Structures are given as C-alpha cells and as structure tokens.
Amino acid sequence: MQNIALFDLDHTLLPIDSDYEWGQFLCRIGAIDTDKFGRRNAEFFAQYQAGTLDPVEYLEFALGTLAQFSRQQLNDYHAQFMQEVINPALLPAAFDLLKQHQEQNDLIAIITATNRFVTQPIAQALGVEHLLAAEPHFDEQGNLTGKLRGVPTSGPGKVTHLHAWLAQQGKQLSDFTKSYFYSDSQNDIPLLSIVTHPIATNPNQLLLAHAQANGWPTLQLFAQQH
Template identity: 50%
Template structure:
C-alpha cells in the first residue's frame, strides 16, 4: 500500500486559502482592507522567503475567528467556498487525487492552514485524512484565536505526520511508496524523507532543488 501526501495551498488549489479567507471577509465588510492587506503581504513575503514565524502569523490570522459563533463562521465559510475556493480548484488536481484513490493509496492533505478553513476544502476534494493547524475552542465550541499542538508547518509537518502514523501503529516504512506533492520551499523537510517527492507549480527555490535532485516537476494548472 502507498501513502500519498498533498500540500493544499498553491498545490491542490491555484491560490492560498489562508489569503483568500481575509479577502472574502474584506468583501463582506468584516475586516479593514488596508490594515489586513498590509499585514497579509508582510507575512506572505516571509512565507515565500522561508522565514515565517508561524506563531506570530497565527495570532494575526486567527483573531477574526473569535468575533463569531461557530454557526456564524460555518455560514460565512459556505460563501467563501463558493466564491473563492471552488473557482481555483484545477481539474488536474481532482484527477491526480482520484488516480491515487483508485489504486488504493491512503491519501492525505497536510497543510499549514488551519482546520476550520481547510476541513471543508478537503471534503470537497474527497480526501478523508487531513493534518492541519488545530484550533483551541472554548466550552461553547467557539474559537479562542489560539492554536493547539504543533503547527503543521515546515518540520512541524513531519512531527504531526509521525504522530498520525504512530496512532495507526505505522511509520513511513509501513508503506511501499510514500509520495508528497508540494509547491513550497517550506516543505523541503517532508519532501526530503518520502520516497517519491514531487514539486508542483513550485517556487524558484523548490524548483531548483527538485531539478538538482532529479525530482519530478509538474503543473496541475494547465
């Protein structure tokens, strides 16, 4: 049996779900556009450079979730999916997922974006297993604006994946082949430990690394 891991943002979707969410909230008049655009650009440049402080980013990104009940957030998310996510899911991404599922592979999305945003996206893509940033909730089930556990970012993806495998009584070696598809230099730690790393619509750093190491370089956006 094989294990097929997929990054989400700019890999399975042609955009960044963490960036699309505040854009949606700005359109609805919920967030201040100038402040949020400035802060989002600040963090995105860090992300592209591989220098993002994930906890500083999460403090910023999760704060708007505290302003609404879960019911209100779920209603907002439905509109966000329709307007911002469905239009940027490439057909080739669905086809690649289906190819792995058809041959009986265990398929997982592993992302640095939080579970509130990504859970419905994973369901839309037909992916059962999801590792994402987990969010703290109060007794009423509302978000506190804080993450819990290890954020699934950079080396944290390896930590979280190993925890998931251990809970199943497995390791990476339990699988005949292990695939990881990603666009980002931030995923080089996990890409480097699977048997079949694949660069997808890769940033310049990842593309250069992939070409130097003979990894496949593909696009899902044609």
Template identity: 50%
Template sequence: MGSAKNKITFFDLDHTLLPIDSDYAWGEFTQAIGWTDPVEFKRRNDAFFEHYKAGTLDVHDYVRFAVEAIRIRSEAEYREAHARFMREVIRPVVLPAALNLIRRHRAAGDTVAVITATNELVTRPIADALEIEELIAVELERDGAGWITGEISGVPSLGAGKVVRATHWLAQRGTDWLDVETTFYSDSMNDLPLLEQVDHPVATNPDPRLRTLALERGWRVLDLFAKPQ
C-alpha cells in the same frame, strides 16, 4: 516474499492542489464582507505572506491574526461566511487536473491526505470539496465553550512540523515510515523537510527555489495546472 507496503500520498494544499493560497484568499474574503479593516488587514496579511514565502513566518503570530475575525464571531456566523467563501472563491478554482490526480492515487489503492500549514477552519471544507477525508492542518485551541481562542493546539503543520504531524498521523494508524511507501506533492521550499522524508517527492507547481533543487536532485517536477501547448 513480503507483502507490498501500503501506499500513502500526502498533498500540500495551497498552490499545489489549488492554484491559489486559501489562507490568503480567506483573509481577502473577510475584508470583502466587512469583517476586517481593509487597509490595515491587507497590510498585515501581505506582510505575513511575504514572510511565509521567505520561510521566516512566525506561525503563532500569524494564526492569532488570521483567525481573529472568526474568533470574535459565533460558530454559526463563521459557517455561513465560509459556505459563501467556498461557493464564490474556492469551488471555481477546484480544477479537474487536481481532482483527477487525487482520484488516480485513490484508484491505485493509496490512502490520500492533505497536509497543510493553513488552519483547520479554513481547510476542512476545502478538503471535503476535494473528496479527501484525511486532513492534517494547523489545529486550533478551544475554550471551555468549545470555540477557538486564537492559539494553536499542538505542533503546527509548517516546515519540519509537517514531518512531526505526519509521523504522529502514521502512528495513530499503527504504522511508521518504514512500513509504508510515501509520496508528497508540494510547491514550496517550506516543505523541504517532508519532501526529504518521503519515498517519492514531487515538486508540484514549484516555486523557483524548489524547482531548481528538484532538478538538481532528480525529483519529479509536475506543473499540474500548465495549459497544453
């Protein structure tokens, strides 16, 4: 008999492990601290969010927009602001249900990773707060001084790009899809390519389209943040 396959569990982040969209919330936070024009930024942020939900987002345009408030400031200013964002916005919504789910997979011997369409500057501290070391996020191009340019580096982890990035992540560890047993938790139809790729797709707090599809295909549906009746 062959040995059991190593188990990998991928988690989407926004509306999956968190009950909010961290990218959108960061945008609102930059408004609140005076980094962006409250009227114009909100108008564009809302428009991009609608495109995301509809699956029509131009991720390159969005990332340029979303990181501009960081790009024009120093790394020290970003770190100070993000620490406050973590205290005031993120940590209050990191719920026991999410932490317990992650810990159950880790206790079962799974390697766990967050895979998200939100950029690395917003999400690295969040993954740390969730006690997840492995993060596959939108990576940002750096200039000669080591600070972000506003452009994406490599393949963005959005839609089919999540499959590309996860495949590369596996390859970096000397393995591939055939050699591992994979699970993916996601709320969004945007993540259908990766949900179809893994062995165990879990529609988690799913949007209406994904809930319908999951029920049709017999996928597990998990309402992680549902209150007990």
C-alpha cells in the same frame, strides 16, 4: 503493501492560497478592517513566500481574526467563501491526480500549514478524508479562542504531525512501499526529503532549484487549466 500519497493544499491541489484568500474575502465582504488586516496579511504572505514566516505568530494572527465572530457566523462566512472563491478553484487536474492514487488504494492525506477551520471543507470538497492542519483552540461553547493548539503544521512541523498521525494508526512511514508528497514550496523540503517519491508540484523558484539539484520530478498541475 499499501502506498501513501500526501498532498500540500495551497498552490498544490489549489491554484490559490486558501489562507490568504480567506483573509481577502473577509476584507471584501466588510467583516474586518480592510486596511489594518489587509496590510498585515500581505506582510505575512510575503514572509511565507520568502521562507521567513514565524508560523505561530501568523497562525495566532489568523485565528485571532476568527475569534471575534461566533461559530455560526464563521460557518456562514465559510459557506459563502466556498461558493465564491474555492469552488471555482477546484480544477479537474487536481481531482484527476487524486483519483490516480485513489484507484491504487493508496492512503491519502492533505497536510497543510493552513488552519483546519479554513481547510476542512476544502478537503471534503476534494474528496480527501484525512486532513492534517493547524489546529485552532476552541472554548467550551465551540467558539475559536484565537490560540493555536499544539505545534504548527508547517516546515518540520509537517513531519512531526505526519509521524504522530501514522503512530495513532499503528504505522510508520517506512511501512509503506512507496510514499509520495506533492508540494509547491521550499518550506516543505523537510517532508519532501523523507518520502520515497517527492514531487515538486507547481514549484516556486526556490523549490524548483532544490528539486533540480536533487533530481526530483516536477509537475505543473494546472498548466492547461488555469
């Protein structure tokens, strides 16, 4: 029987938050109003860390920022973002962890609350084919409208998306001998609680406390590298 290995992205496979850094990048290159966006982005980030974030409100804020640009302009910005911000944050420890599961022929997926536009190229750079992410809505010309399609991939939404993705393949989580999920955040406790092998990875204090109380293993992935 095959195993399944699921990975959060931000602060788990990456030592940074790609969503937050994307906003900071747009401010830095002068693409958006630094004061207005930066202040709002920081507020949302603090809410996320505290576990009080309204995911739909945040995603439509983030996607609304993207909607003001053409798709070609966004693609150009993202290529620069990958080069300047993401590539330096792709560390050997993340590739080594993924390789362990790849060599075991596990089914591997990244499941992230960050939207697909930001994260698809990152998943590709990490060598992960399957990505479950918040889905932006596009118009007929392929431009982002600023709206979210479906439910967010955060908190219990990750469980919803995982079950739907597996069902498309005629599978369910219980079909796998072992199921792993690596995450840094207490926001992911709903999904961590239903896999056979939850691993609190670079955990924040709230997740660390929960992991210790429940006997879950912890992993400091970047302790020697960042």
